[in-house]
Amino acid sequence: MNEIVEEEWVDETTPFERVYEVVRRTYDGESADEIAERARTSPTTARKHLRTLADAGEVATAEDGGTTLYRRSETAxxxxxxxxxxxxxxxxxxxxxxxxxxxxxxxxxxxxxxxxxxxxxxxxxxxxxxxxxxxxxxxxxxxxxxxxxxxxxxxxxxxxxxxxxxxxxxxxxxxxxxxx
Known part of the structure; x- marks a missing residue:
């Protein structure tokens, strides 16, 4: 049943919408790879959309050993x-x-x-x-x-x-x- 819901979510939304929806529920920093997996998109696509969301103030970033971590910003x-x-x-x-x-x-x-x-x-x-x-x-x-x-x-x-x-x-x- 969850696979059907997930397929419908992927079919009915854009990669940007899925990345945004995932990051809206991300309060502890996660890598672009982790967000991409949850958003059912590629890490490259997730990074592109995360940069856009960071530029818009929706996402905060932090570095952890060379990895950028993303989370929902306090402002958002x-x-x-x-x-x-x-x-x-x-x-x-x-x-x-x-x-x-x-x-x-x-x-x-x-x-x-x-x-x-x-x-x-x-x-x-x-x-x-x-x-x-x-x-x-x-x-x-x-x-x-x-x-x-x-x-x-x-x-x-x-x-x-x-x-x-x-x-x-x-x-x-x-x-x-x-x-x-």
């Missing part, structure tokens, strides 16, 4: 999550959430006399890690990550509204992408 992950957030929430809701998260972080800073969850963790005793302080630490780290994600979503929304992602200037409706 954040962008995907931010766009998902924009589909689920209005910019007004996101802005309100940002204000709430900033207020919560400000309260933690004042209450514990530190500027970051890392500084807070250094102040904790090992025994505190499983206590209420440990849960505050986790919540602070999560809130900070969610704040950054919400801010990225608003930045994307602003860029879309201004036309920067469509290749036009939002101050007027003239398409400037073809100006030479």
């Amino acid at each position: 992950i954040v962008t995907e999550h931010a766009q998902s957030l924009l589909q689920d929430r209005s910019t007004e809701e996101i802005s309100a959430g940002i204000a709430d998260m900033k207020a919560t972080i400000r309260e933690w800073r004042e209450e514990y006399g530190v500027d970051s969850p890392e500084e807070f963790a250094r102040e904790l005793d090992v025994a505190d890690a499983d206590s209420e302080h440990g849960s505050v630490l986790t919540e602070w780290q999560t809130t900070r990550r969610n704040l950054a994600l919400a801010q990225a979503a608003l930045a994307i929304a602003d860029a879309q509204r201004a036309g920067h992602l469509a290749g036009r200037d939002g101050d007027d409706d003239e398409d400037t992408s073809a100006i030479t």
Whole structure:
């Protein structure tokens, strides 16, 4: 049964689409040969498409003993999550959430006399890690990550509204992408 599904996948998609689909689920570096095998394409074709995806910011690379390893980039992950957030929430809701998260972080800073969850963790005793302080630490780290994600979503929304992602200037409706 899996062979039939795999054959249909290969028949219905291009090598680029398969490489992209594989790398979208690759969070630990893999060689082009490994990605090619999973994408059912040649290593040469995979390398070509991986270079294109790296140039577009979708893929991050690292060297390991002369072998290039490829994985999904942090930017691509954040962008995907931010766009998902924009589909689920209005910019007004996101802005309100940002204000709430900033207020919560400000309260933690004042209450514990530190500027970051890392500084807070250094102040904790090992025994505190499983206590209420440990849960505050986790919540602070999560809130900070969610704040950054919400801010990225608003930045994307602003860029879309201004036309920067469509290749036009939002101050007027003239398409400037073809100006030479």
